[in-house]
Amino acid sequence: MTQLIQSISEIRRSVKAFREKGLRIGLVPTMGALHEGHLSLVRQSLEETDRTFVSIFVNPTQFGPNEDLDAYPRTLEADMEALSRCGAHAAFVPSADEIYSRDSQTWVTVEGVARPLEGEYRPTHFRGVATIVLKLFNIVSPDAAYFGQKDYQQALVIARMVGDLNVPVEIRVCPIVREPDGLAMSSRNVYLSPSERQQALVLSRSLAAAEGMIRGGETGVERIETQMLRILRTAPDADVDYIAICDPRTLEAVKTVQGRVVALLAVRIGSTRLIDNRVIEP
């Protein structure tokens, strides 16, 4: 059974005991409301390390003032059952007070890869992400940490931070897990009404169309994006934040496809904001 740990001192004691036995530690940072995407990270960690810790913390500093912090789904009981079935060693489930002191004054900021796309629409988001992830790394001191490609830019930002700050943690990025009909798994999918759930398929369809065009030899990004937009607009409640075809390492916009690219999009379906992406080889 997965152990539930709430205090920093206890998780440090637990990790230290394993470390002294020479065991390799994996960390899967999550905000809970676990789905198969999260569990695929847990399984990857279980394969590659000796003990897997999963943090469950809905991090307030990565939500903007008008975002869904309060509404964000919290399903701790089901999460613990799912982790137990997988064989995770422990869940670290701290309170906000355990993580942030009232007068906390320190931020980790990433420029470059954190600036476009999500960085434009959620200006304080990646500062919150980088700061909490570094804190979790310092608390747990894992050998490896697991992130989903679903949050493509987040994974890049964390990898940059780890490289730039010499953090001794290996970052592993695992493939997107999708529902059978193509919708990328997300804790936010529960917000969707049945009609919105159906409309949400335009995200993965529009990425599949981009892939089809690029594999078919199309190199003009404007034409690809026009086609993606056309598909997104078939959903009456879709409101597009961005679509982009970018360099997969720098996230700089590409004008002509000449090598591997990543297509990314953020679309609001009704009041639910969804993101998805696809790495595409010409």
Place this chain on the structure above:
Amino acid sequence: MTQLIQSISEIRRSVKAFREKGLRIGLVPTMGALHEGHLSLVRQSLEETDRTFVSIFVNPTQFGPNEDLDAYPRTLEADMEALSRCGAHAAFVPSADEIYSRDSQTWVTVEGVARPLEGEYRPTHFRGVATIVLKLFNIVSPDAAYFGQKDYQQALVIARMVGDLNVPVEIRVCPIVREPDGLAMSSRNVYLSPSERQQALVLSRSLAAAEGMIRGGETGVERIETQMLRILRTAPDADVDYIAICDPRTLEAVKTVQGRVVALLAVRIGSTRLIDNRVIEP
């Protein structure tokens, strides 16, 4: 003899070997040009830990565009001799390329305690300090790290960062070491001409005057600062950046002395900028 280590991978190997034997590691981060102030930190680390590593790195990111990065004294041979005499285990002397990748994008910023005083006069200074210190901590992973009280605000900024980011390093702050006539030791003292060296005594004298007044029962900060300024102005080449009487933990300015305070000042003597401070108990 103190070992000279230039690469990150080698210092990590060296620390790891000691750590596996259960030894406690101390780190003294410096910019070289070592004087008795630095060596007092080394001795403190030697007393409290099993192996002492001293980093010597003139960190470009903590210098402003018009500051003395190029002129900063570099005395590696003498530094290594001094460290050998003390018994430091190793000096980590990386190149700038070893520390910063060309496209580094990540900063650690501290608000609050980093904002006033040095933060006002050197707006990017503490961002550079916090970032390099965290990098060094991640590279060396010491149990304890040693800083001088001479850079009072720097020590506070680092302690905040370590607390806020849950960095598993104990921060030790050691007393200011002074020349027999009272001048706080600093690598920048070598810039002073003989006349400036004499005039530089106004810093410690003005702090001593503040202490005398507060111990004598004076509580009015305006009167104390007036007296400090009067002493500073006896030096014809002195140009005051700031004098301040502050809360020793928050660095908020104090108007009436009611408990322990810290008096801090930054004064340019000719073209040499000097800082000094004194913690004062009424």
